[in-house]
Amino acid sequence: MQPDTAPVRFDTKIAVLLRDDLLTWQRLNVTAFLVSGIGTAAPEVIGEPYEDASGQRYLSMFRQPVLVFEGGEELLRSAHERAIGRQLPVSVFTSDLFATANDRDNRAAVRAVATDKLDLVGIAVHGPRNAVDRVLKGASMHH
Template identity: 75%
Template sequence: MGNTHENTSGDGTAPVRFDTKIAVLLRDDLETWQRLNVTAFLVSGLGTAAPEVIGEPYEDADATAYLPMLRQPVLVFEGAKETLTAAHTKALSRSLKAAVFTSDLFGTGNDRDNRAAVRAVGRDALDLVGLAVYGPRNAVDKALKGARMHP
């Protein structure tokens, strides 16, 4: 799956357009610290599942090396619990790459316990507080229908 439409003008001034989308959907009743924490956790898995989303490493004018980051913007949305449940169902039915964060994860303190908490609950019973999806722009838009941009 391609990630961008290449700039063919040769001058580097045309905007880069992405045919894919990275989106995070957060439940609208989270505290500010929770929103930030959930977003960070959700996007952290994208590079391993979809390596094409990772850009090249950065370097400043003094040749100090920095880690690469995502190549495209991450759009953040919010919605009610029902919106997350519907988006989760749609994302899976469209075979989008997805990451989930459930309310249970606020009570764990490590990756092993996080995975066990998700594994203990069936897909349709997950108490979702966050969902990240990546895939073709139109499919992501359809999965997130009803969500609103995060303020």
């Protein structure tokens, strides 16, 4: 049996939108935290475990690409509003989370601020490709 070599197309998209003024370490940290929420909320996006030719097993990862975008504070706020309005699964990272060191304090920091007052530095969203594209309208690919 020959392996299937046809390109794989996904009906859904996983995307991260980062505020464009973050330091490199912040971008990496925020992205890692944000996508962990997508994997727990949508387990179908997780592929099978990996194994190398020696039989060493590795953890599963997303089965589709994660696209990373950037934009200004206002774009991030609008994308957040659009994601919520479309009832898409969304994870958030606020500037307050840079000062916390654990999940309990992270959740408390978000809980303490109203939705429209969150100082967002990043969001991740998962959903139908066209819906995610509309949420991210105006954002550019991270470089």
